[in-house]
Amino acid sequence: MISPGVVVTGLGVVTAAGVGVEAAWPRVCAGLPAAARDPALAGLPVDISCTVPEFDAKELVGPRSPLTHDRFVQLALVAAREAVADSGLEPTSWDGARVGVVVGSALGGVSTWERQHQRLLAGGARTVSPLLIPMMMHNMVAGHVAMEFGARGPNLVTATACASGATAVGTAFEMVRDGRCDVAITGGADAAVTPLTVAAFAKMGVLSRRLSEPRAASRPFDVGRDGFVIGEGSGFLVLEREADARARDAKIWGKMAGYGATADAYHMTTPDPAGAAVLDALDMALGAAGLMPDEVDYVNAHGTSTEVNDLTEARAIARALGNDVAVSSTKGVTGHALGAAGAIEAVFAVLAVRTGTIPPTANLECRDPAVELDIVANSARRHRVDVAVSNSFGFGGQNAVLAFTS
Amino acid sequence: MTAKYDAFVDLLVDRFNIERAIIKPDTTFADLDIDSLFLVELILVAEHEFGVTIGEDALYPTDTVVKAARVIEDELAGSTS
Numbered sequence: 001m002i003s004p005g006v007v008v009t010g011l012g013v014v015t016a017a018g019v020g021v022e023a024a025w026p027r028v029c030a031g032l033p034a035a036a037r038d039p040a041l042a043g044l045p046v047d048i049s050c051t052v053p054e055f056d057a058k059e060l061v062g063p064r065s066p067l068t069h070d071r072f073v074q075l076a077l078v079a080a081r082e083a084v085a086d087s088g089l090e091p092t093s094w095d096g097a098r099v100g101v102v103v104g105s106a107l108g109g110v111s112t113w114e115r116q117h118q119r120l121l122a123g124g125a126r127t128v129s130p131l132l133i134p135m136m137m138h139n140m141v142a143g144h145v146a147m148e149f150g151a152r153g154p155n156l157v158t159a160t161a162c163a164s165g166a167t168a169v170g171t172a173f174e175m176v177r178d179g180r181c182d183v184a185i186t187g188g189a190d191a192a193v194t195p196l197t198v199a200a201f202a203k204m205g206v207l208s209r210r211l212s213e214p215r216a217a218s219r220p221f222d223v224g225r226d227g228f229v230i231g232e233g234s235g236f237l238v239l240e241r242e243a244d245a246r247a248r249d250a251k252i253w254g255k256m257a258g259y260g261a262t263a264d265a266y267h268m269t270t271p272d273p274a275g276a277a278v279l280d281a282l283d284m285a286l287g288a289a290g291l292m293p294d295e296v297d298y299v300n301a302h303g304t305s306t307e308v309n310d311l312t313e314a315r316a317i318a319r320a321l322g323n324d325v326a327v328s329s330t331k332g333v334t335g336h337a338l339g340a341a342g343a344i345e346a347v348f349a350v351l352a353v354r355t356g357t358i359p360p361t362a363n364l365e366c367r368d369p370a371v372e373l374d375i376v377a378n379s380a381r382r383h384r385v386d387v388a389v390s391n392s393f394g395f396g397g398q399n400a401v402l403a404f405t406s
Numbered sequence: 407m408t409a410k411y412d413a414f415v416d417l418l419v420d421r422f423n424i425e426r427a428i429i430k431p432d433t434t435f436a437d438l439d440i441d442s443l444f445l446v447e448l449i450l451v452a453e454h455e456f457g458v459t460i461g462e463d464a465l466y467p468t469d470t471v472v473k474a475a476r477v478i479e480d481e482l483a484g485s486t487s
Contacts, residue, residue, distance in 0.1 A: 058423060063423035129447050
């Protein structure tokens with residue numbers, strides 16, 4: 001039996017590179033890094049981040065939202081609204097029971113958790129907000145998206161660390177393909193740029209220490225890279241079966257063609273240097289899409305700008321797809337938005353297919369000689385993209401690969 | 407009107423982003439879309455603002471704005487007597 005095709009009919013992003021596709025995509029294509037010194041992190045060993053500029057939650061989400069929604073939910077709602085509006089679907093009249101929501105988040109409402117813990121220490125238990133739990137739980141982001149749009153179908157949150165957003169989009173793809181819902185609102189969100197989180201990541205040694213040149217700090221695949229820059233944001237897509245989208249004459253950004261998911265089963269934080277599970281995930285995504293490796297035109301890499309990720313991933317891409325495929329990491333611009341990254345980069349992969357523009361890897365001055373790939377560096381490349389693949393990997397060893405076609 | 411009514415309305419407007427025009431003395435918290443959890447948070451803020459201990463069970467979503475102001479006044483009077 002041939003599976004029904006699934007298409008992308010709506011896109012939305014909130015990133016350090018801008019709020020909304022129209023703001024973020026040109027900046028990503030221009031390769032302009034968003035990283036900056038962050039006053040909220042002053043005094044920590046690492047004080048650079050990629051935060052969403054001028055995000056006024058009262059205006060963008062709702063006047064009371066700062067008191068009731070953790071920032072990761074605020075960012076998600078703005079991106080989800082953009083994606084749903086972009087789809088042309090009408091939430092006031094759709095059959096909500098057939099609309100599913102799948103959202104990924106690595107760290108959920110940690111900023112709320114951290115603030116309330118400070119209240120506990122300073123003022124005792126009676127000063128702790130009763131809204132702490134409903135604000136910080138990971139699943140609340142999918143709950144809020146459902147409430148926003150009356151989406152009463154399957155509803156869940158995926159937690160696969162920095163692959164969470166990609167896992168969500170892949171899971172939503174399968175739900176739509178398999179008929180468990182007709183429409184999926186799917187994405188990822190994280191807003192974990194807090195002193196405690198950054199102190200912990202710094203202690204792990206995974207953050208760039210290029211503090212005097214923050215804009216040059218996130219430099220995936222460059223020989224001088226020394227870690228990632230923590231970011232925040234959200235990306236959302238609306239998925240539907242192709243026949244449904246064509247029947248309502250929807251604008252179609254591209255097709256979602258395949259999803260691969262595997263685990264390294266190797267180590268808490270270090271990827272398996274052999275990359276076998278990454279290869280399997282790539283094979284699985286292409287197999288689901290019915291594609292051959294040499295048909296892939298563009299890989300939006302996980303490309304965190306840590307040595308261990310970039311080298312392992314580069315080897316896996318070369319083995320699975322060959323050395324000639326065009327590869328870039330948009331984290332040079334956006335930083336690493338953790339569980340949101342896979343969804344944000346899924347949006348960029350779809351845009352690459354739709355526009356024939358491969359966004360560049362910012363700050364790539366000298367490609368690491370161990371990275372034997374065609375890395376698109378510093379300025380966008382105009383090239384027809386019929387097949388784009390987006391990789392995401394998480395601490396814990398989870399791997400998620402998404403495949404999109406024209 | 408009670409002595410703390412205006413100050414309590416200011417708190418609702420300034421700290422909870424509620425439109426001043428929709429707040430009347432007999433408006434209930436439920437009318438302002440303040441549910442039981444949100445009301446507990448509001449009580450915490452009011453306790454801090456007015457330097458009193460109100461307690462989580464002193465007010466319910468069905469109570470009015472003027473009742474909340476009276477509870478605060480009673481607590482202030484009690485704490486100084």
